Amino acid sequence: MELQVEQLYKSYGKKEALQDVSFTLKKGIYGLLGENGAGKSTLMRIMSTVDFPTKGMIRYDGENIFTLDEKYRGKIGYMPQNYSVYPGFTAKDFLEYMGVLKGIPKEKLKSRIAEVLEFVNLSDVAGKKVKTFSGGMKRRIGIAQAIINEPEILILDEPTAGLDPTERIRFSNIISDMGKDKIVLLSTHIVSDIEAIANNLVVVKKGTVLKTGNVDEIIQIVKGRVWETVVSHEVYQKLRVERAVIHLKQMGKEVQVRFVGEQYPGAENREAEPTLEDYYIFAGGVNV
Numbered sequence: 001m002e003l004q005v006e007q008l009y010k011s012y013g014k015k016e017a018l019q020d021v022s023f024t025l026k027k028g029i030y031g032l033l034g035e036n037g038a039g040k041s042t043l044m045r046i047m048s049t050v051d052f053p054t055k056g057m058i059r060y061d062g063e064n065i066f067t068l069d070e071k072y073r074g075k076i077g078y079m080p081q082n083y084s085v086y087p088g089f090t091a092k093d094f095l096e097y098m099g100v101l102k103g104i105p106k107e108k109l110k111s112r113i114a115e116v117l118e119f120v121n122l123s124d125v126a127g128k129k130v131k132t133f134s135g136g137m138k139r140r141i142g143i144a145q146a147i148i149n150e151p152e153i154l155i156l157d158e159p160t161a162g163l164d165p166t167e168r169i170r171f172s173n174i175i176s177d178m179g180k181d182k183i184v185l186l187s188t189h190i191v192s193d194i195e196a197i198a199n200n201l202v203v204v205k206k207g208t209v210l211k212t213g214n215v216d217e218i219i220q221i222v223k224g225r226v227w228e229t230v231v232s233h234e235v236y237q238k239l240r241v242e243r244a245v246i247h248l249k250q251m252g253k254e255v256q257v258r259f260v261g262e263q264y265p266g267a268e269n270r271e272a273e274p275t276l277e278d279y280y281i282f283a284g285g286v287n288v
């Protein structure tokens with residue numbers, strides 16, 4: 001099971017949304033991390049064959065996904081960033097509609113709907129209209145429709161957007177279950193979501209891939225470059241221009257600062273255990 005994105009380009013008129021994007025996905029959970037406008041949704045739409053690249057290729061187990069077409073589409077589940085449901089649809093109606101679209105045989109569909117509703121913990125609201133659902137429930141019904149055809153590849157665009165902490169945990173449990181035998185790619189611009197859910201990372205910036213790899217290994221890149229110190233407000237004003245500051249805490253006349261890069265001269269620098277956020281801030285300034 002291998003999905004290979006090869007030298008992908010996508011332009012909208014003069015706007016180049018993706019440039020020379022290459023990476024390979026195998027079984028596991030991948031976070032697609034990038035700021036607003038980085039090209040995450042564009043990439044996911046193309047990977048779901050909802051849109052086409054201007055140039056480049058995607059192969060699933062060696063075969064061009066755009067040639068495989070229906071065969072490939074039967075193997076994927078996709079949740080767009082903004083999807084709409086006919087306002088009158090109940091959760092069950094919506095899943096039935098999606099199931100029929102995906103070609104699931106009628107005799108199988110009923111039990112499959114019950115299964116996925118159970119899986120995303122929405123069985124008790126199966127007969128309620130989706131428009132009355134909370135943000136978190138809408139995301140979960142979005143996941144339910146994406147997995148209804150038992151896909152091998154699951155592509156979820158910003159699945160955690162607007163979720164409260166409880167919903168986030170529930171979601172992360174649902175996803176970890178699925179990473180065992182599927183390729184799961186989920187986009188976010190929330191770094192802590194990646195740490196909680198994904199083991200692997202694809203970082204995109206301005207339409208190009210900045211980094212791919214194992215999350216723990218990527219974090220180690222900034223080991224020995226993350227520092228905490230306490231300085232006066234005056235020193236802080238200089239430090240914040242010269243270093244990438246992760247966060248700070250006001251402490252009366254002084255400021256406690258966490259930053260990445262070289263130690264700051266003239267202050268006591270205490271080395272800190274790196275996190276993905278440290279890497280992300282660091283990578284924003286330096287290409288590593």
Ligand SMILES: Nc1ncnc2c1ncn2[C@@H]1O[C@H](COP(=O)(O)OP(=O)(O)OP(=O)(O)O)[C@@H](O)[C@H]1O
Binds near residue numbers: 036039040
């Ligand atoms: N249909 C379109 N027509 C023109 N430009 C587009 C279109 N879709 C996307 N773009 C542009 O391509 C770039 C990438 O957009 P995309 O939606 O893929 O980013 P994103 O990483 O998903 O951002 P966000 O985090 O806000 O969802 C942006 O500059 C966007 O304005």
Ligand SMILES: [Mg+2]
Binds near residue numbers: 040041042081157
């Ligand atoms: Mg997007």
